[in-house]
Amino acid sequence: MSAQTAITPTRDKDFPEWYQQVVRAxxxxxxxxxxxxxxxxxxxxxxxxxxxxxxxxxxxxxxxxxxxxxxxxxxxxxxxxxxxxxxxxxxxxxxxxxxxxxxxxxxxxxxxxxxxxxxxxxxxxxxxxxxxxxxxxxxxxxxxxxxxxxxxxxxxxxxxxxxxxxxxxxxxxxxxxxxxxxxxxxxxxxxxxxxxxxxxxxxxxxxxxxxxxxxxxxxxxxxxxxxxxxxxxxxxxxxxxxxxxxxxxxxxxxxxxxxxxxxxxxxxxxxxxxxxxxxxxxxxxxxxxGDDDGVVLPPRVAPQHIVILPVTPKEETRQEVLDACEALASTLRAQSFHGEALRVLVDKRDIAGGSKNWEWIKKGVPLRVEMGPRDIANGSVAVCRRDQGPKAKEFVPKEDFIGSVVERLQDIQDGLLARATAMRDANMKALDTLEEFQAFFAEGAPGGFALMHWAGSGDDEERLAKEMKVTIRCIPISEAFAEEGKCFLTGKPSAKRVVFARSY
RNA sequence: CGGGCUGUGGCUCAGCCUGGUAGAGCGCUUCGUUCGGGACGAAGAGGUCGUGGGUUCGAAUCCCGCCAGCCCGACCA
Missing domain, CATH: 3.30.930.10 (Bira Bifunctional Protein; Domain 2)
Incomplete structure (x- = not known):
């Protein structure tokens, strides 16, 4: 019953199907x-x-x-x-x-x-x-x-x-x-x-x-x-x-x-x-x-920044735990992240803790906080970050967490941007010849953004779109793309590289 | 709009070839045992088999029409 990932197929296996499953999950x-x-x-x-x-x-x-x-x-x-x-x-x-x-x-x-x-x-x-x-x-x-x-x-x-x-x-x-x-x-x-x-x-x-x-x-x-x-x-x-x-x-x-x-x-x-x-x-x-466990939401736009999961192993301590969770939620809501009050949900639903936890993983909530009788006794909370593995869990003193929560959210926000930027840059290449271009977009090749010198006509462009399903996504504004060169297709002079890619 | 495919409980699908009047897994409900954890057992609820017609004693199953959806092309935030 225990799958390796919450979403099947994984991104590597079948990206379009993964996407549909994530939206559903x-x-x-x-x-x-x-x-x-x-x-x-x-x-x-x-x-x-x-x-x-x-x-x-x-x-x-x-x-x-x-x-x-x-x-x-x-x-x-x-x-x-x-x-x-x-x-x-x-x-x-x-x-x-x-x-x-x-x-x-x-x-x-x-x-x-x-x-x-x-x-x-x-x-x-x-x-x-x-x-x-x-x-x-x-x-x-x-x-x-x-x-x-x-x-x-x-x-x-x-x-x-x-x-x-x-x-x-x-x-x-x-x-x-x-x-x-x-x-x-x-x-x-x-x-x-x-x-x-x-x-x-x-x-x-x-x-x-x-x-x-x-x-x-x-x-x-x-x-x-x-x-x-x-x-x-x-x-x-x-x-x-x-x-x-x-x-x-x-x-x-x-x-x-x-x-x-x-x-x-x-x-x-x-x-x-x-x-x-x-x-x-x-x-x-x-x-x-998104990853193979579902959506990963940047904190700034997440419907909830934090979901608190009460751990209630014993009926006797149940109410105490719920009260403590609500109290923590109120304390957190008094803080703000980029000018908006922290959005905190206490998930009190009476369902198995594990499936509840996985539900929020799939939904991509940036921070999950678990609090149970042991935490109350220790004055601690268990913190899980969505940008880390599903099992990664850190026990921190409650007061420390309250003091660092905004910083943690910003760290996740920055981390996601850094990760996405690294991914993009690793798959963006300046190429010079038609052969390189064809190899870059060949069937089975990873593809990505090809930065090409271009001086072709609209018809040339359309032909490439038809034959290779690749289009010019944009002529970048940034001067970082400016340099003298020759169009990879026509050989005419070009002053700037353009971005070629397959697209949605 | 051209080519291929599919429509069966909430979801995914089996059954259709070789007609006899409906099944599985997941989900859902209840009870019990578990439980810092996507648990296990038992009992249970839930279906005009896309739709209209035909063949037949009898159609989810065969035939025809229609509708809807999916995939591949042309179009696109």
């Missing part, structure tokens, strides 16, 4: 009866709430405010920006009716039949550029109305062919920032600022190192002039786009007619941006830090 989410749509369970949603709250603080700190726009977009709005419309056309859910009629069947059952066909169908938003653009057009009259810095927390729907929990679902939760500016320079600066916010959030909150960079024209958001991305590497060495920030130029302003009277008394089009991250961050988090 950690009780994060499940597939629903609606195709491609997931039920996010409390543990997974708690994670999202923390991500949401902490990002929201950063958005507010950079001058943005939240608003909410309709779920349904008039079909005609999507026809205004051709490139954008084409980009999303194949994955739109369309609302065509507005009422149902109950029709009695011969067998006595009732069938609901849609009636009330709509003159103009609505599209369930795949993203909200068009409808927010329409609002912006009403709100902006003068350069004095700019910039307009709006964010929306919402659900969107993209009828994906192949859904996977958190990574690609038909409906998903996200935030979409939409801003309008007087000048291109300001809009570009905004795009870059939010790109940095994402980079920092991934690094400091999710403990995931990313490579910030720009997408190539092929990979750009439909309708954007420039798409910035933060690319993370997860444990199967594939890349995942964790956040994007788009400079939209005047394309959407033109489509939505966002005009204003400028300082020089001329009518001008606004310069807009949009930027977003989604529940995909949770999938990224799982794949970046």
């Amino acid at each position: 950690a009780d994060l989410a499940e597939n629903s009866e609606v195709r491609g749509c997931m039920v996010i369970k409390p543990w997974g949603y708690g994670l999202w709430e923390n991500i949401q709250r902490q990002l929201d603080v950063k958005f507010k700190a950079t001058g943005h405010v939240n608003a909410y726009f309709p779920l349904l977009i008039p079909l005609s709005y999507l026809e205004k920006e051709a490139e954008h419309a084409e980009g999303f056309a194949t994955e739109c859910a369309v609302v065509t009716h507005h009422r149902l009629e109950a029709v009695k069947q011969p067998d006595g059952s009732t069938k609901m039949v849609p009636t009330g066909k709509l003159e103009e169908p609505f599209v369930i938003r795949p993203t909200s550029e068009t409808i927010i653009g329409a609002a912006f057009a009403r709100w902006v009259q003068s350069y004095r109305d700019l910039p307009l810095l709006i964010n929306q927390w919402a659900n969107v729907m993209r009828w994906e062919m192949r859904p996977r929990l958190f990574l690609r679902t038909a409906e998903f939760l996200w935030q979409e920032g939409h801003t309008a500016h007087e000048t291109a320079e300001e809009a570009i600066a905004e795009t870059q600022q939010m790109h940095r916010v994402y980079e920092e959030f991934l690094r400091d909150h999710l403990a995931i190192p990313v490579i910030p960079g720009a997408k190539t024209a092929n990979e750009r958001f439909p309708g954007a002039l420039d798409t910035l991305t933060v690319e993370a590497m997860v444990q199967d060495r594939k890349a995942i786009q964790a956040g994007t920030s788009h400079y939209l130029g005047q394309n959407f302003a033109k489509a939505a007619n966002i005009q204003f009277l400028g300082r020089d008394n001329t009518r001008q089009l606004a310069h807009t941006t949009s930027w977003g991250v989604s529940t995909r961050l949770i999938g990224t988090l799982i794949m970046a830090h």
Whole structure:
């Protein structure tokens, strides 16, 4: 009965299957009866709430405010920006009716039949550029109305062919920032600022190192002039786009007619941006830090920082132990970690201690604290860290633990980032020739991020994507990638290396 | 939208070829023994066998339609 690892198969054996098992074992989410749509369970949603709250603080700190726009977009709005419309056309859910009629069947059952066909169908938003653009057009009259810095927390729907929990679902939760500016320079600066916010959030909150960079024209958001991305590497060495920030130029302003009277008394089009991250961050988090015993959560976003497990071997001392655990929890909750009160749960459920312990291992709680009669007598607690083995346990004086708990959490947070960074760096290589490139991504090879000199065309890029399933993840912003060289495919001069990888 | 596969208690699946009216493991409930620990034993609850039709005395099992899901391609946060 005792398995080596809590999750089978292990990451090495079958990474995609491991991922699915982890999502289930950690009780994060499940597939629903609606195709491609997931039920996010409390543990997974708690994670999202923390991500949401902490990002929201950063958005507010950079001058943005939240608003909410309709779920349904008039079909005609999507026809205004051709490139954008084409980009999303194949994955739109369309609302065509507005009422149902109950029709009695011969067998006595009732069938609901849609009636009330709509003159103009609505599209369930795949993203909200068009409808927010329409609002912006009403709100902006003068350069004095700019910039307009709006964010929306919402659900969107993209009828994906192949859904996977958190990574690609038909409906998903996200935030979409939409801003309008007087000048291109300001809009570009905004795009870059939010790109940095994402980079920092991934690094400091999710403990995931990313490579910030720009997408190539092929990979750009439909309708954007420039798409910035933060690319993370997860444990199967594939890349995942964790956040994007788009400079939209005047394309959407033109489509939505966002005009204003400028300082020089001329009518001008606004310069807009949009930027977003989604529940995909949770999938990224799982794949970046998870191990063969389940999820490993960075303390900053964990729904619970600490779970206290009362050890109650004897009925006589049971109440005493529970009281002591509650008292410890209260003491801990008075402390804070990065400005948030410590989240501490006392798991009083009357189930076998071992399975209870394993449940929290699988859920990835950063610290587990056991306290039983012996600990109370000794004034100690048993502390287990999720970033160490499931059996690793340290007995420490209770007062010492209380005094060091914040430090311990930060140590776990830092350790996860260090581990993820080491993993990424170990699988990132600068290569120079086509042969090296092919060997790097050959079947059976470990793969990873290949840093290549590139001066090829969009068609060259597409061919590589088709033939080798490898794409340019980004053209890094960092000067660390800058150096003179020759394109590995065309031999043309190149001033910077780009990141090639397989991706999610 | 093309190619392959699958739909059986909460979960994973067996049974289908060779029709006779439903099984296992896990999970769940109760009791007992354990218990700093993903325990053991016993008893028990739980199933229109995706759906509609056909063949048959009789269908989870054979035939046809439909629906849903999974995997492989094109698309994607």
